[in-house]
Amino acid sequence: xxxxxxxxxxxxxxxxxxxxxxxxxxxxxxxxxxxxxxxxxxxxxxxxxxxxxxxxxxxxxxxxxxxxxxxxxxxxxxxxxxxxxxxxxxxxxxxxxxxxxxxxxxxxxxxxxxxxxxxxxxxxxxxxxxxxxxxxxxxxxxxxxxxxxxxxxxxxxxxxxxxxxxxxxxxxxxxxxxxxxxxxxxxxxxxxxxxxxxxxxxxxxxxxxxxxxxxxxxxxxxxxxxxxxxxxxxxxxxxxxxxxxxxxxxxxxxxxx
Amino acid sequence: xxxxxxxxxxxxxxxxxxxxxxxxxxxxxxxxxxxxxxxxxxxxxxxxxxxxxxxxxxxxxxxxxxxxxxxxxxxxxxxxxxxxxxxxxxxxxxxxxxxxxxxxxxxxxxxxxxxxxxxxxxxxxxxxxxxxxxxxxxxxxxxxxxxxxxxxxxxxxxxxxxxxxxxxxxxxxxxxxxxxxxxxxxxxxxxxxxxxxxxxxxxxxxxxxxxxxxxxxxxxxxxxxxxxxxxxxxxxxxxxxxxxxxxxxxxxxxxxxxxxxxxxxxxx
Numbered sequence: 001x002x003x004x005x006x007x008x009x010x011x012x013x014x015x016x017x018x019x020x021x022x023x024x025x026x027x028x029x030x031x032x033x034x035x036x037x038x039x040x041x042x043x044x045x046x047x048x049x050x051x052x053x054x055x056x057x058x059x060x061x062x063x064x065x066x067x068x069x070x071x072x073x074x075x076x077x078x079x080x081x082x083x084x085x086x087x088x089x090x091x092x093x094x095x096x097x098x099x100x101x102x103x104x105x106x107x108x109x110x111x112x113x114x115x116x117x118x119x120x121x122x123x124x125x126x127x128x129x130x131x132x133x134x135x136x137x138x139x140x141x142x143x144x145x146x147x148x149x150x151x152x153x154x155x156x157x158x159x160x161x162x163x164x165x166x167x168x169x170x171x172x173x174x175x176x177x178x179x180x181x182x183x184x185x186x187x188x189x190x191x192x193x194x195x196x197x198x199x200x201x202x203x204x205x206x207x208x209x210x211x212x213x214x215x216x217x218x219x220x221x222x223x224x225x226x227x228x229x230x231x232x233x234x235x236x237x238x239x240x241x242x243x244x245x246x247x248x249x250x251x252x253x254x255x256x257x
Numbered sequence: 258x259x260x261x262x263x264x265x266x267x268x269x270x271x272x273x274x275x276x277x278x279x280x281x282x283x284x285x286x287x288x289x290x291x292x293x294x295x296x297x298x299x300x301x302x303x304x305x306x307x308x309x310x311x312x313x314x315x316x317x318x319x320x321x322x323x324x325x326x327x328x329x330x331x332x333x334x335x336x337x338x339x340x341x342x343x344x345x346x347x348x349x350x351x352x353x354x355x356x357x358x359x360x361x362x363x364x365x366x367x368x369x370x371x372x373x374x375x376x377x378x379x380x381x382x383x384x385x386x387x388x389x390x391x392x393x394x395x396x397x398x399x400x401x402x403x404x405x406x407x408x409x410x411x412x413x414x415x416x417x418x419x420x421x422x423x424x425x426x427x428x429x430x431x432x433x434x435x436x437x438x439x440x441x442x443x444x445x446x447x448x449x450x451x452x453x454x455x456x457x458x459x460x461x462x463x464x465x466x467x468x469x470x471x472x473x474x475x476x477x478x479x480x481x482x483x484x485x486x487x488x489x490x491x492x493x494x495x496x497x498x499x500x501x502x503x504x505x506x507x508x509x510x511x512x513x514x515x516x517x518x519x520x521x522x523x524x525x
Binding site: 108109110111112114115116117118119120121123124127128130131132147148151155167168169170174175178179182183191192193194199204244247248250251253254255256257 | 319320322324325327328329375376378379404406408409410411412413414415416417418420421423424443444446447448449450451452464465466467471472474475476478480481484485493495
């Protein structure tokens with residue numbers, strides 16, 4: 001496997017539950033979508049930081065060993081996961097809590113069950129709800145995130161990325177596949193802008209953080225709080241507008257004619 | 258070579274493989290042997306759906322560019338334009354259905370599999386804005402493989418940008434009717450396709466997020482024959498109706514007649 005991808009998918013990779021634990025000393029877990037079940041890949045709930053800031057969190061991770069990877073479906077969120085996230089988001093909106101997403105996930109859960117229960121609608125509903133939030137939301141790419149499933153979390157006011165993380169329309173493997181093997185998976189990473197540096201340059205990523213820092217977890221928590229404090233100065237309407245403008249400005253780089 | 262038929266007279270059915278004569282496909286483009294509904298180019302779809310002569314196109318032309326220098330993208334665009342005589346994978350306009358006016362957005366699977374890119378996103382958003390300006394309902398006929406990979410994240414963000422526009426349409430209390438046709442997959446399926454107030458599918462359409470081939474590569478499994486078919490989605494409660502091609506026009510007219518919105522200038 002490509003060295004960059006191996007690192008993102010490694011067992012000792014910094015994971016969402018680790019950051020959430022540091023960020024929220026007290027946390028009320030929210031589990032299950034009340035219809036289909038509970039998705040183990042999602043660590044979600046709300047709590048208060050050491051500074052007493054109330055936050056809602058959505059963490060997606062792949063698991064760190066064979067057993068947890070199986071439980072978590074390798075981080076491929078199922079319909080229950082998206083629906084649970086939607087419940088957490090609606091709750092955060094109701095009580096005015098900023099929403100922090102921390103993700104490291106492969107593409108979609110390609111399974112008959114996810115299709116049967118409406119994976120498309122579940123993703124669309126979460127993208128739409130994130131877009132219309134009147135509280136600040138923020139996404140942190142701890143590893144990789146691709147396609148609509150990652151966009152559901154990335155439709156946010158602020159995008160933070162670890163310097164070696166990736167965000168793309170499809171996984172590098174999928175990009176290589178549509179080129180019928182003319183390019184290797186490693187080459188595919190450089191074919192489209194998906195690295196943190198590229199996305200920073202193009203105005204999509206706001207903060208790029210060095211993943212080798214020894215104080216990485218503390219630094220992430222600090223940066224999340226700084227960003228949240230900044231965003232709390234904006235009204236609900238302004239937050240919705242800022243979010244849309246961010247993606248509109250990004251797309252406007254592509255010429256109309 | 259006069260004993261050879263004129264090219265294009267006979268085509269093999271994509272579903273059953275039998276050779277079908279031009280005249281046999283008929284007005285509704287259905288295979289006489291296996292009853293497969295052939296995918297329709299956007300122009301033909303519009304002709305079948307709206308009142309004759311009522312369609313006025315909104316935006317004239319766009320010129321998609323290969324801004325990221327993705328391999329073979331220029332060539333693919335060139336071929337798609339040749340094949341469809343369209344400049345992009347969507348046609349937008351205003352038309353009437355049994356006299357009821359609406360903004361229509363029709364995707365074209367013959368243009369790079371109807372994929373969503375920056376141009377298609379802009380055209381769809383512009384059409385929805387027009388609907389708000391004129392207080393008209395919106396009908397979207399989807400036919401798409403999802404986001405266009407050659408434009409990377411620039412294509413993907415079309416999903417949330419269109420959904421932001423859908424939210425404004427909803428706030429203006431204008432109906433959105435989505436008609437899912439073959440195929441409706443990926444980023445189109447996971448954004449506006451299922452966001453209609455009324456969501457219907459054309460009979461025979463394949464609708465889903467991840468395609469059958471991708472699923473089978475991920476997990477060795479036998480998929481049911483009706484996997485991701487319009488009929489199975491209806492049975493699983495994901496659609497309001499599955500409508501046969503010849504009946505779509507009457508169905509949409511009835512939906513519009515029920516909402517009773519004749520449009521009109523916006524005030525204030």
